[in-house]
Amino acid sequence: MTPxxxxxxxxxxxxxxxxxxxxxxxxxxxxLLARAKGVHYWTPEGRKVIDGTAGLWCVNAGHGRxxxxxxxxxxxxxMDYAPSFQMGHPKSFELAARHAAMLPGDLNHAFYCNSGSxxxxxxxxIALAWQRARGQxxxxxxxxxxxxxxxxxFGGISVGGMVNNRKQWGTMLPGVDHLPHTHVPSKNAFSRxxxxxxxxxxxxxxxxxxxxxxxxxxxxxxxxxxxxxxxLPPPKGYLQRLxxxxxxxxxxxxxxxxxxxxxxxGTGFAADYFGVIPDLMTVAKGISNxxxxxxxxxxxxxxxxxxxxxxxxxxxxxxxxxxSAHPLACAAAMAVLDIYKDEGLFERCAExxxxxxxxxxxxxxxxxxxxxxxxxxxxxxxxxxxKDAPGARGFDTFIKAFELGLMVRQAGDTIAxxxxxxxxxxxxxxxxxxxxxxxxxxx
Numbered sequence: 001m002t003p004x005x006x007x008x009x010x011x012x013x014x015x016x017x018x019x020x021x022x023x024x025x026x027x028x029x030x031x032l033l034a035r036a037k038g039v040h041y042w043t044p045e046g047r048k049v050i051d052g053t054a055g056l057w058c059v060n061a062g063h064g065r066x067x068x069x070x071x072x073x074x075x076x077x078x079m080d081y082a083p084s085f086q087m088g089h090p091k092s093f094e095l096a097a098r099h100a101a102m103l104p105g106d107l108n109h110a111f112y113c114n115s116g117s118x119x120x121x122x123x124x125x126i127a128l129a130w131q132r133a134r135g136q137x138x139x140x141x142x143x144x145x146x147x148x149x150x151x152x153x154f155g156g157i158s159v160g161g162m163v164n165n166r167k168q169w170g171t172m173l174p175g176v177d178h179l180p181h182t183h184v185p186s187k188n189a190f191s192r193x194x195x196x197x198x199x200x201x202x203x204x205x206x207x208x209x210x211x212x213x214x215x216x217x218x219x220x221x222x223x224x225x226x227x228x229x230x231x232l233p234p235p236k237g238y239l240q241r242l243x244x245x246x247x248x249x250x251x252x253x254x255x256x257x258x259x260x261x262x263x264x265x266g267t268g269f270a271a272d273y274f275g276v277i278p279d280l281m282t283v284a285k286g287i288s289n290x291x292x293x294x295x296x297x298x299x300x301x302x303x304x305x306x307x308x309x310x311x312x313x314x315x316x317x318x319x320x321x322x323x324s325a326h327p328l329a330c331a332a333a334m335a336v337l338d339i340y341k342d343e344g345l346f347e348r349c350a351e352x353x354x355x356x357x358x359x360x361x362x363x364x365x366x367x368x369x370x371x372x373x374x375x376x377x378x379x380x381x382x383x384x385x386x387k388d389a390p391g392a393r394g395f396d397t398f399i400k401a402f403e404l405g406l407m408v409r410q411a412g413d414t415i416a417x418x419x420x421x422x423x424x425x426x427x428x429x430x431x432x433x434x435x436x437x438x439x440x441x442x443x
Contacts, residue, residue, distance in 0.1 A: 117151025266350025
């Protein structure tokens with residue numbers, strides 16, 4: 001018999017079912033954030049916490065930007081919502097044109113949604129639709145990569161390669177295969193920037209073509225730098241080789257730039273940094289500085305044009321969201337672009353990257369640290385797992401860091417850091433100092 005429902009009391013934590021959180025543990029000892037400004041959070045009791053993760057890799061321009069707040073408020077006063085199905089509003093077209101102008105090559109069309117997860121599912125559907133539109137309807141197979149993270153939709157977890165994100169959900173999408181991940185610590189431990197070894201791992205795609213035949217494969221999706229798994233920059237030449245193999249076999253290449261997009265590597269996008277143009281690019285996070293949820297898929301001209309067939313009055317892509325190109329999100333995203341440009345934040349990131357690299361690698365030799373990786377303003381630090389307790393050392397390091405006044409991300413026994421692009425050198429020093437103390441205290 002179902003027990004009678006009881007209303008939660010005020011200030012009770014029980015009602016909120018928290019995402020990606022050990023709910024029972026959290027609610028016994030909650031870690032609450034009450035306000036934010038610049039590169040800092042404050043707890044409800046007023047304790048200051050430096051944001052070593054730009055929120056969730058997303059607050060690239062720092063917290064509490066007045067320009068973004070003003071743009072959102074002005075848009076809300078003018079118009080709160082407009083549908084994007086068979087209708088439009090000016091800011092969506094203006095934003096798409098601005099994005100197209102800053103993207104490399106002929107990535108000149110934008111399909112907007114509300115998150116990275118939605119962007120991935122949208123990109124996968126666009127890839128399948130394009131293959132079908134060009135008479136290649138047998139190309140339905142999608143290729144992801146081990147340790148990849150592509151959000152939490154069924155498409156994203158199917159092509160994703162993080163075990164805990166996959167194991168509960170049954171068979172997921174059929175016809176999906178995976179490339180091997182690129183983390184080779186035996187050869188690349190403590191790499192500064194791009195690892196030297198591993199470009200040949202891209203050749204595993206040739207093996208999948210041999211197994212399945214190219215006529216069945218629609219697209220390959222990878223993160224240029226795998227993020228949520230603990231930050232894995234690609235080996236030198238890896239992405240270039242992947243591009244060559246995809247071109248050889250008529251396979252679309254999708255870059256998931258939800259984390260690397262909008263300045264994290266010191267360039268607009270990882271595609272700029274590596275000189276590799278994907279056919280589709282997914283973005284979110286830094287697109288709106290996390291003020292209003294937004295995501296998108298940037299699409300190359302030949303893919304967009306390939307879908308513009310049939311009678312003009314027929315919908316070309318039966319896909320979209322109620323909140324696609326939401327007016328508030330578009331207003332926020334344009335204000336964010338102004339900040340990125342006016343303050344030169346991408347260039348600033350590039351200038352700070354060497355200082356950041358030296359800082360994070362100074363943690364080498366601390367108890368239990370087995371690897372450190374960096375590229376742009378981000379880094380991953382691996383720690384030795386405790387016997388019979390995988391992930392415990394990483395979680396304890398995360399907790400100790402928060403208690404010391406630093407926010408880091410934890411994935412198993414790895415911690416990742418990716419501060420806002422407005423970070424100062426003295427604040428980088430503070431992050432490194434607190435991270436080192438947390439690692440020692442959790443040893």
